[in-house]
Amino acid sequence: MGVTELLLIGSVVFLIAGSxxxxxxIGLPTAAISMLTLFIDPRTAIAVGLGPVVVSNAWQIWTMGDIRGTFKRYWLFALALGTSVFLTVTVSADVSEQVIFLAIGISIVTFSVLHLNFAMPPMPDRYDRAAQVGFGTVAGILGGLSGVWIAPIIMYLSARNLxxxxFVRASGMLLFIGSVPLVTAYVQQGFLTQQIAGVTxxxxxxxxxxxxxxxRLRQRISNEKFRKVLLYVFLLLGLNLLRRGLF
Known part of the structure; x- marks a missing residue:
């Protein structure tokens, strides 16, 4: 696919995903990557989404404030996430497209199910450090393979009853921190080329x-109804990606 065609398809996809x-x-990388994989290979889809994901999450944590305090509370999660994202991309550089489709599908299906009808049991403070390392590592492995690592973050933060x-501050920070080693690893492995960097x-x-x-549209429509319809669409897209990974 040429640069012009990629820009046209990407512009439509990210206009929708941004909306x-x-x-x-929620749902920027989930929507963008699931739609992009209908047109391009999954590695390129993840690489093309890096610019919008980094900028949108940086903007989110900047506007919410208390960056230092949020990092102090969740630095262990951030460390486990960032390390496992980078290592996963490095180790899995040669895996097949089917494996990546499976990882993206699992991430998107889990994301959809969590938002549709799911409640994590409360987590006692004494388990917090271990939970940050565990959920952070799982999020990093999924993120390194699929470019989508929100589901384990939601599970952990929901269990903390924030x-x-x-919740918005912490999720924004962890999404942003995960994207930095992802960009670094994609450059190192040659997935984020100069050409794709310009596109993203x-x-x-x-x-x-x-x-x-x-x-603007949020003021004119039923937010809850739109969210439910959107999540069912994500669920179908995720199931289709699982199908492509399995068959």
Whole structure:
């Protein structure tokens, strides 16, 4: 696929994905990667999404504030996440597309199920450090393979019974921190070429436009109904990716 065609497809995908995040506050990489894999190979899809994902998550933690305090509370999760993302990309550089499809499918299906109807049991403080390492490592392995690592983050943060603002701050920070070693490893392994780097930076623009449109649209539609429909769509896309990985 040529650069012009990739830019056109990517612009439409990230306009939609940005709008989704603007309406319901979630789902940018989930929507973008699941749609992009309908047109391009999964490694390229993940690489193309890196610019919008890094910028949107950096913006999220900047606007929420208390960056230092949030990092101090979740640095262990961040360390396990970042280390396992980088190592997973390095170790799995030669795995087949089927394995990547399976990893993306598992990430998206888990993400959808968690948001549709799931409640984590409360986690006592005494287990917090071990949980941060465990969930952070699992998130990093999934992220290194699929580019989507939100599901284990949701599971951990939900078990900690956080306030809404703290949940958004922590998830934004962990998503951003996971994206930094992912970019580094993709450059090192040659997946993020100069050409794709230019494309992913340009795609930040339609992402931000979509985000602004979604924020406006949020005032005019039923947020809960839209979220439920969207999650069922994600579930179908995820199941299709699992199918492509298995058959």
């Amino acid at each position: 989704v995040k603007g309406v319901v506050g 306030t809404k603002d703290e 930076l340009v795609l930040v623009i339609p992402t931000l436009i979509g985000f602004a449109l979604g924020a």
